[in-house]
Amino acid sequence: MVEAEGLTKRFGRTQALAGLDLATSAGSILGVLGPNGAGKTTAVRILTTLALPDGGRARVAGYDVVRDPAAVRRNIGVAAQDATLDETLTGRQNLVMIGQLSQMRRRDARARAEELLRTFELTDAAGRVVKGYSGGMRRRLDLAASMMTRPPVLFLDEPTTGLDPTSRYRVWSVIRGLVDEGVTVLLTTQYLDEADQLADRIAVVDHGRVIAEGTPAELKRLTGGARLEATLMSPDHAALDALRPLVEGPFQVSEAGRRLRAPVRSTTGLVARVVRALDEAGVDVEDVAVHQPSLDDVFLRLTGAAPEEPAQLAGGHRAAAPELQEVTI
Amino acid sequence: MTDAVPMVCASRASLPDRVAGAMRDVYVVTRRNLVHIAREPMQLSDVTIQPVLFTLLFVYVFGSGIPVPGGTYAGFALAGLLLLNLTTSSMGTAVGLTVDLSTGIIDRFRTLPMWPAAVLVGRSITDVLTATVCTLIIIGCGLLVGWRPEMGIGQVAAGFGLALLFAYALSWLAGCVGLWARGAETAQSFGFLVLFPLSFVSNALVPTRGMPVWLRTIVDWNPVSAVTAACRELWGNPNPSAISSAWSMQHPVWTALAWSLAILVICLPMASMLYRRRTTD
Numbered sequence: 347m348v349e350a351e352g353l354t355k356r357f358g359r360t361q362a363l364a365g366l367d368l369a370t371s372a373g374s375i376l377g378v379l380g381p382n383g384a385g386k387t388t389a390v391r392i393l394t395t396l397a398l399p400d401g402g403r404a405r406v407a408g409y410d411v412v413r414d415p416a417a418v419r420r421n422i423g424v425a426a427q428d429a430t431l432d433e434t435l436t437g438r439q440n441l442v443m444i445g446q447l448s449q450m451r452r453r454d455a456r457a458r459a460e461e462l463l464r465t466f467e468l469t470d471a472a473g474r475v476v477k478g479y480s481g482g483m484r485r486r487l488d489l490a491a492s493m494m495t496r497p498p499v500l501f502l503d504e505p506t507t508g509l510d511p512t513s514r515y516r517v518w519s520v521i522r523g524l525v526d527e528g529v530t531v532l533l534t535t536q537y538l539d540e541a542d543q544l545a546d547r548i549a550v551v552d553h554g555r556v557i558a559e560g561t562p563a564e565l566k567r568l569t570g571g572a573r574l575e576a577t578l579m580s581p582d583h584a585a586l587d588a589l590r591p592l593v594e595g596p597f598q599v600s601e602a603g604r605r606l607r608a609p610v611r612s613t614t615g616l617v618a619r620v621v622r623a624l625d626e627a628g629v630d631v632e633d634v635a636v637h638q639p640s641l642d643d644v645f646l647r648l649t650g651a652a653p654e655e656p657a658q659l660a661g662g663h664r665a666a667a668p669e670l671q672e673v674t675i
Numbered sequence: 676m677t678d679a680v681p682m683v684c685a686s687r688a689s690l691p692d693r694v695a696g697a698m699r700d701v702y703v704v705t706r707r708n709l710v711h712i713a714r715e716p717m718q719l720s721d722v723t724i725q726p727v728l729f730t731l732l733f734v735y736v737f738g739s740g741i742p743v744p745g746g747t748y749a750g751f752a753l754a755g756l757l758l759l760n761l762t763t764s765s766m767g768t769a770v771g772l773t774v775d776l777s778t779g780i781i782d783r784f785r786t787l788p789m790w791p792a793a794v795l796v797g798r799s800i801t802d803v804l805t806a807t808v809c810t811l812i813i814i815g816c817g818l819l820v821g822w823r824p825e826m827g828i829g830q831v832a833a834g835f836g837l838a839l840l841f842a843y844a845l846s847w848l849a850g851c852v853g854l855w856a857r858g859a860e861t862a863q864s865f866g867f868l869v870l871f872p873l874s875f876v877s878n879a880l881v882p883t884r885g886m887p888v889w890l891r892t893i894v895d896w897n898p899v900s901a902v903t904a905a906c907r908e909l910w911g912n913p914n915p916s917a918i919s920s921a922w923s924m925q926h927p928v929w930t931a932l933a934w935s936l937a938i939l940v941i942c943l944p945m946a947s948m949l950y951r952r953r954t955t956d
Contacts (some may be wrong), residue, residue: 420788430783446703447789
């Protein structure tokens with residue numbers, strides 16, 4: 347439904363896209379994951395006919411985005427990163443206008459608008475001018491706008507940026523529902539957990555090209571599996587010797603020497619064995635945990651950097667990353 | 676691929692359907708612009724309050740000192756006041772388009788299967804509607820201060836039609852400026868740098884016979900002068916410019932028509948070209 351081949355786009359000196367390839371199958375969600383400036387929005391703008399590529403080809407719903415933009419537009423819904431709404435109209439008027447401009451009958455547009463206002467919990471605000479909406483309300487109205495015509499292909503550029511957790515879960519469930527109906531979704535996000543939760547396949551984009559592509563499980567496998575994290579009461583070299591038979595790679599130790607991290611093969615009873623081993627070595631332990639790989643790890647591994655602004659949503663383990671260093675003892 | 680519930684819509688609509696769709700798009704965009712005006716009625720002050728103020732100002736303050744051969748200043752000035760207000764208010768188009776282009780709504784429009792030019796056409800129709808409001812207010816003010824048309828209804832209506840056609844053409848010129856300008860301030864300065872001289876360096880508000888020859892030549896060929904003189908002729912009001920030997924003043928109706936059409940022929944395609952360029956990246 348969405349196929350891009352070798353898309354390139356340059357803005358002045360910035361190479362926004364450097365040969366981007368994407369492909370989705372019908373009725374699935376492709377998550378495009380990448381830090382700010384990776385080229386996600388440029389890719390979406392090209393695929394939604396808002397921008398022309400310098401090179402490469404792209405087809406959406408079977409139509410070439412450059413040669414037949416009108417046909418592409420009949421088959422897509424778009425929720426851009428910056429809400430594209432009429433500030434002076436009410437929420438309801440926005441939806442009805444967008445429906446009518448998508449060649450819906452007025453009556454159908456009104457009915458569909460009411461339905462979407464309910465879905466996105468905007469019914470109470472529907473009669474108010476958008477100027478007075480909060481960021482989250484705009485975001486939800488924009489998402490509703492993208493779904494007015496029930497398009498077969500939906501582009502959502504960072505759909506949950508700026509939403510509170512409740513709204514995010516709501517949006518996720520709406521997106522899942524659409525996919526169940528057969529809609530194809532291309533979703534960009536900076537949030538790894540969002541891609542993990544929603545996407546059937548994920549394309550990791552950095553510097554304008556896809557640097558990894560696969561199912562969330564495939565990508566996680568790239569990091570080499572689970573890892574053990576142990577926090578000791580005080581730094582103790584005996585801990586490393588005790589744990590070495592249980593781990594599968596080199597240790598990372600924090601500067602203070604209290605926190606250890608190492609790749610492990612996740613097996614039942616692993617935590618118990620770790621605790622026992624440390625206990626037998628006479629090491630006092632504050633905390634032991636085995637972390638399953640997350641997309642955060644994939645991202646760190648692939649790009650050498652955490653995506654921006656992940657803090658409020660990521661698990662606590664990421665905070666430990668910067669203070670750990672590879673050491674050889 | 677198409678067995679999924681949301682069907683890919685494949686067929687391109689037939690030509691009559693596409694024309695009907697385009698008209699509907701224009702209607703929807705125009706209605707949206709009118710809702711904007713209803714929400715912020717002060718936007719309309721240049722076609723509601725300004726005509727009243729200008730009529731009173733010119734007829735009672737300046738007019739008392741300007742002798743008009745063969746009639747009263749009110750009878751002479753009404754056509755000029757109409758053109759002055761219509762010309763300066765076309766600045767609203769430039770500013771409106773610039774503001775539209777700076778908000779995200781244009782990006783939304785561009786992802787919809789609508790007629791892209793509906794944004795421009797809807798804007799110009801909105802302007803004709805507000806220009807009509809302006810015209811009605813000026814007629815009301817004119818009748819109050821003593822202006823009377825001396826010709827039949829057909830000719831009087833033709834005069835107003837000519838003025839509105841000119842206003843429509845100017846809205847496309849202003850539209851080009853709005854599409855070219857990067858900000859509302861630039862669009863606004865177009866008003867002061869182009870529209871004000873255009874409306875004041877004309878025969879709209881003073882008889883031209885006292886002007887130096889070089890200036891009178893400019894004034895005689897100014898489109899605003901032509902439309903003003905055409906209205907005066909069609910309404911049977913004093914038209915001192917008729918004594919000028921310039922062809923434009925001898926045939927003001929044809930000159931007014933020619934100016935309006937020339938502006939449209941140049942600015943319509945230019946506006947759509949600028950719109951396409953402005954909205955492509």
